[in-house]
Amino acid sequence: MTLLQIMPDDAPQRVLLRTDDDDRVIRELAARGVTLERWPVPGADVPALDDASLLELHRDRVDRLCAASGMKLVDIARLHPEATDAWRRRAQQARRTFLEEHRHGEDEIRFFAHGRGMFTLHLGDEVVAVVCEAGDLLSVPAGTRHWFDMGERPDFAAIRFFQEEDGWVGDFTGEPIADRFPRLDELAGGTP
Numbered sequence: 001m002t003l004l005q006i007m008p009d010d011a012p013q014r015v016l017l018r019t020d021d022d023d024r025v026i027r028e029l030a031a032r033g034v035t036l037e038r039w040p041v042p043g044a045d046v047p048a049l050d051d052a053s054l055l056e057l058h059r060d061r062v063d064r065l066c067a068a069s070g071m072k073l074v075d076i077a078r079l080h081p082e083a084t085d086a087w088r089r090r091a092q093q094a095r096r097t098f099l100e101e102h103r104h105g106e107d108e109i110r111f112f113a114h115g116r117g118m119f120t121l122h123l124g125d126e127v128v129a130v131v132c133e134a135g136d137l138l139s140v141p142a143g144t145r146h147w148f149d150m151g152e153r154p155d156f157a158a159i160r161f162f163q164e165e166d167g168w169v170g171d172f173t174g175e176p177i178a179d180r181f182p183r184l185d186e187l188a189g190g191t192p
């Protein structure tokens, strides 16, 4: 379920809009300069697929997007639950990477092929949380302040698109704003 929740940036507990209606989510984001598209998701066991096979599933659309957007590099970010302490430590470390407000020098384009993750965008005086699920292609414009939460128990596979090798590097604002807003599990409920 793709979920959108909008809050004032100075009042995290005040919900201005919350909707899981796909068309509404797409419209509200478009009005703010953010693109969300839905791509079909073949009924594959994504955690069992290696990266090359997963990319192959979406090859046509990935190639078309690269040609249209000027993105040159594609990779896959993924984490699937394992019942070990080592995995939990790795997951916590991965989660912390982009959990605080930052921006990038290029558009952040992600296609969720499996699972879910939450982008929270700081747009003007609004904070716009988008819980993405399998089938969602989200394009966050370059320079947009945002953070990303993969949750307490990450389970997702996302195709990432870059213009440059270091396109994923974040410029952190140092603002502690993300701590005041709901995290993924709080906003969308625990593990789906």
Ligand SMILES: [Fe+2]
Pocket (backbone or CB within 6 Å): 098, 102, 103, 104, 108, 146, 147, 148, 170
């Ligand atoms: Fe980011």
